[in-house]
Amino acid sequence: MRTLAWLPLALLLTACGPADDGGEPADDGGDLSESLGGASPDPGFARATEPREFRFPYDHGAHPAYRNEWWYVTGNFEDQAGRRYGMQLTLFRIALAPEREGQRPSAWATNQAWMGHLALTDVAGDRFHHAERFARGGELGLAGTQRDPVRVWLEDWRLERVPSGAWRLRAGTDEFGVELTLDPQKAPVLQGEDGLSQKSAESGNASYYYSLTRLAAEGSVRLKNAERSVTGSAWLDREWSTSALGPEQAGWDWFALQLDDGTDVMIYHLRREDGAPSRFSAGVVVGPEGDPHHLGPGDFEIEVLDRWRAPDGPEYPSRWRVEVPGVDGPLMVVPVRADQELQVSVRYWEGAVDVLRGDESVGHGYVELTGHE
Numbered sequence: 001m002r003t004l005a006w007l008p009l010a011l012l013l014t015a016c017g018p019a020d021d022g023g024e025p026a027d028d029g030g031d032l033s034e035s036l037g038g039a040s041p042d043p044g045f046a047r048a049t050e051p052r053e054f055r056f057p058y059d060h061g062a063h064p065a066y067r068n069e070w071w072y073v074t075g076n077f078e079d080q081a082g083r084r085y086g087m088q089l090t091l092f093r094i095a096l097a098p099e100r101e102g103q104r105p106s107a108w109a110t111n112q113a114w115m116g117h118l119a120l121t122d123v124a125g126d127r128f129h130h131a132e133r134f135a136r137g138g139e140l141g142l143a144g145t146q147r148d149p150v151r152v153w154l155e156d157w158r159l160e161r162v163p164s165g166a167w168r169l170r171a172g173t174d175e176f177g178v179e180l181t182l183d184p185q186k187a188p189v190l191q192g193e194d195g196l197s198q199k200s201a202e203s204g205n206a207s208y209y210y211s212l213t214r215l216a217a218e219g220s221v222r223l224k225n226a227e228r229s230v231t232g233s234a235w236l237d238r239e240w241s242t243s244a245l246g247p248e249q250a251g252w253d254w255f256a257l258q259l260d261d262g263t264d265v266m267i268y269h270l271r272r273e274d275g276a277p278s279r280f281s282a283g284v285v286v287g288p289e290g291d292p293h294h295l296g297p298g299d300f301e302i303e304v305l306d307r308w309r310a311p312d313g314p315e316y317p318s319r320w321r322v323e324v325p326g327v328d329g330p331l332m333v334v335p336v337r338a339d340q341e342l343q344v345s346v347r348y349w350e351g352a353v354d355v356l357r358g359d360e361s362v363g364h365g366y367v368e369l370t371g372h373e
Helices: 007-013
Strands: 068-079 084-095 112-122 127-136 143-147 150-154 157-161 167-172 176-184 196-198 206-223 226-241 249-259 264-272 282-286 292-295 301-309 315-323 331-335 341-343 346-357 360-369
Touching: 068 176, 068 206, 068 346, 068 360, 084 150, 084 157, 084 176, 084 226, 084 346, 112 143, 112 150, 112 167, 112 176, 112 206, 112 346, 127 341, 167 206, 176 226, 206 249, 206 264, 206 282, 226 249, 226 360, 249 315, 249 331, 249 346, 315 360, 331 360
Parallel strands: none
Antiparallel strands: 068 084, 068 226, 084 112, 112 127, 143 150, 150 157, 157 167, 167 176, 176 206, 196 206, 206 226, 249 264, 249 360, 264 282, 282 292, 301 315, 315 331, 331 346, 341 346, 346 360
16 A cells, blocks of 8 residues: 655655765654645646556556656565575656646656656664665656567666566665566556545545466675575555545555465555544455455454654564464564665655464564654
């Protein structure tokens, strides 16, 4: 559940310069969900109001009629010595204004801004590395998309689909990097009602949302100048929208879990200001053969068992008991490292987790937390 409305960030992006790969805490960085639902969208943008027909591979590409869009990859990997790593790469497209007809007067002129987040969790080294960068879209080619074949890039951070149907991912900084081939093991899963994921009561406060819940991953991770071959499993989320959360909603807790028996679980609590789950919370269980079973807010339970406070910021949930229909449980979801908070232009927690049943490891996954204080 990665629904964003980036109007404040878009204003920042119009003045930004070259990429910032430092991974240092951003001054006055707000929470990820602070950019949600506060501004009325320009009526020139399309809105997600009813189910649509999805076409693949066409819909892996961009949908510029909508204000926001992202390609979101997370994964868990091991190297040949059995050391664990978690990885997140997100490429965000943010439209500053609706498309207008007519020729642009300059190659610098664009209505598209781009933001990228990259993170690598080194479990054995007990380190969390992250970076952020920005670029303008437009004819200069600093960032953008193409549809045939599908390719998304922000400078040299790239996600592209190859003729076999696999994806190639490459991103890095001077400190760390990843290069992976991601081979889908299941067909795309449409979230919500046939791909329409309603987030709050107002019509159009929704996204078009699908997931590739299991991709076999092979490639390498790099820490400084040391490169290690890795294998594992990844998850790709795709969403596009124009508006999302309502004023009564504070943020979300989102889980993407890959179990060793081949089952994949995505659940999220959209949280109201009083802390209670919103009635628009949802999820899906995808069986080993790819058959999805959609969940409403009353179909699953997420109980917080522990918390972790950032040294200079929010307190986040940090261990959970999860019960999901059709999955033997309860499941315990445990971060591989407490501090996996991204302190960038927006502030949120996103990190690798282990999934346990009792004392037995039964899977891995990723969790995203926003709107916590």
